[in-house]
Amino acid sequence: MKKAVGVLVLLVVLLPFSQAATLVTVDLPYLTKYLDQMGLKYETDPEKGFAHMIMVGDHGNYDTYVIANTESALAFIVISDYMTVKPDHRNCDRVLRRLMELNWKLNVGKFEWDPTYGEVRITFTFSTENGVGYDAFKAVFETLTTTADEYKEELERLLVGD
Numbered sequence: 001m002k003k004a005v006g007v008l009v010l011l012v013v014l015l016p017f018s019q020a021a022t023l024v025t026v027d028l029p030y031l032t033k034y035l036d037q038m039g040l041k042y043e044t045d046p047e048k049g050f051a052h053m054i055m056v057g058d059h060g061n062y063d064t065y066v067i068a069n070t071e072s073a074l075a076f077i078v079i080s081d082y083m084t085v086k087p088d089h090r091n092c093d094r095v096l097r098r099l100m101e102l103n104w105k106l107n108v109g110k111f112e113w114d115p116t117y118g119e120v121r122i123t124f125t126f127s128t129e130n131g132v133g134y135d136a137f138k139a140v141f142e143t144l145t146t147t148a149d150e151y152k153e154e155l156e157r158l159l160v161g162d
Helices: 002-022 029-039 092-105 135-162
Strands: 042-047 050-056 061-069 072-084 109-115 120-129
Touching: 029 050, 029 061, 029 072, 029 135, 061 135, 092 109, 092 135, 120 135
Parallel strands: none
Antiparallel strands: 042 050, 050 061, 061 072, 072 120, 109 120
16 A cells, blocks of 8 residues: 555656656747748748748738747737728728728637737737647648638738729
8 A cells, every 4th residue: 555655646746847858848949840840931030930921812922930939938920901991091991990890700819909000910829838730830820811811812802992
């Protein structure tokens, strides 16, 4: 009995250490391996922790970043400068309403708007504390770029308006 209790105590003490040893740090090299597997061309800024590429779609070119933040255990995919909607633009309210509708509808990604500069971007955030799988990363990346391309013309038409 004492032997069984001793083994149990040993397992309880060592189990957290064995789990910690299997955790992977999701940093920029980790994510760029996925970009390589996807056959994408990109440039990196290791100091700032991001990879940058231009994704080409049927309706536009999309300024895309993959960002690793090891301190916060988060990774981001960002399509920046998707469009510009100045706060004083006559159709700003119409475009923002549509962006909110899309955010409600979309399962992956969200549209964000910076009222200071009018930048609209599309983002997705991964928690990386337990790693990020290749299939999940690829699916989200492709969904974001497809979503950007799918709604680009509609949103531009709303901005130009009547």
